[in-house]
Amino acid sequence: MTPVTPEEAPCVPPPRVPLQRHSVRRQVLDALRCALVSGELAPGEVYSAPVLALRFGVSATPVREAMQQLASEGAVEVVPNRGFRVARRSERELAELAEVRALLEVPVLLTLAAGVTPERWERIRPFADAASSAAATGDRAAYLEADRAFHQAVLALAGNQQLVVIADDLHRRAQWPLPRGGAPRTADLLADAAQHVALLDALAASDLDTVETLAREHFIGG
Known part of the structure; x- marks a missing residue:
């Protein structure tokens, strides 16, 4: 995923900036939601947890947990062995x-x-x-x-x-x-x-x- 400037997506933390240890999953979830509604995470595209984890400077675990929450909300779909596809809304x-x-x-x-x-x-x-x-x-x-x-x-x-x-x-x-x-x-x-x-x-x-x-x-x- 191509990094964006703060002006383009002010609600998404810049690449590789470590998040606070407390509530890491919540911070990742909030950042992913911002990326979804801003269109930075594009409908139909597949994103892997490890790649997103590098962006946020965290392990892949909280990213996977956040993505599973988004899957339960219908925002993304699990793609076995690849990651998560952003759902399309008709x-x-x-x-x-x-x-x-x-x-x-x-x-x-x-x-x-x-x-x-x-x-x-x-x-x-x-x-x-x-x-x-x-x-x-x-x-x-x-x-x-x-x-x-x-x-x-x-x-x-x-x-x-x-x-x-x-x-x-x-x-x-x-x-x-x-x-x-x-x-x-x-x-x-x-x-x-x-x-x-x-x-x-x-x-x-x-x-x-x-x-x-x-x-x-x-x-x-x-």
């Missing part, structure tokens, strides 16, 4: 994930809109602002993390941790790279972030019709 798969997310989250949002006070919604505002700021940079990886943080914060108001975990897993599965050339433009990220703000305003106003419309558009569109 438009159909993305549409199905969007539909499942809508089925799960829209009813929750409607319930929250009817019962959560405007003051509590204002505590979520910084998450929407952070997503907007990340979108403005054009950094897809940074935006997707901010996007997930916003949705986690909203769903957490339901008080059901299992809901947050399941919804976040679906969200992450929908974030892996699109086919080559399919990465969203900065304008697309800004439009998606603007939906967060509009949705938050509707939730705070207990405008159920607008909440449902915006939420469905958000999931189908993103």
Whole structure:
């Protein structure tokens, strides 16, 4: 895998820089996720654990463990005796994930809109602002993390941790790279972030019709 500059992929540690001993697997997993959403790890390509281990300055073991986690999430596929192939996401798969997310989250949002006070919604505002700021940079990886943080914060108001975990897993599965050339433009990220703000305003106003419309558009569109 060709090394990239920090400007090209700021969330991925530079080659051969040793990671901290604590939580090595977590650091490798986070770095690999960033490389996936940025497109540095390309759909359809096979990567070996030893080669990636050299990049991160660690042994192959934490890389294999991180890749097995990604395999369980559907981001990569195990290729016996070769390594791991980055999975391709078809438009159909993305549409199905969007539909499942809508089925799960829209009813929750409607319930929250009817019962959560405007003051509590204002505590979520910084998450929407952070997503907007990340979108403005054009950094897809940074935006997707901010996007997930916003949705986690909203769903957490339901008080059901299992809901947050399941919804976040679906969200992450929908974030892996699109086919080559399919990465969203900065304008697309800004439009998606603007939906967060509009949705938050509707939730705070207990405008159920607008909440449902915006939420469905958000999931189908993103």
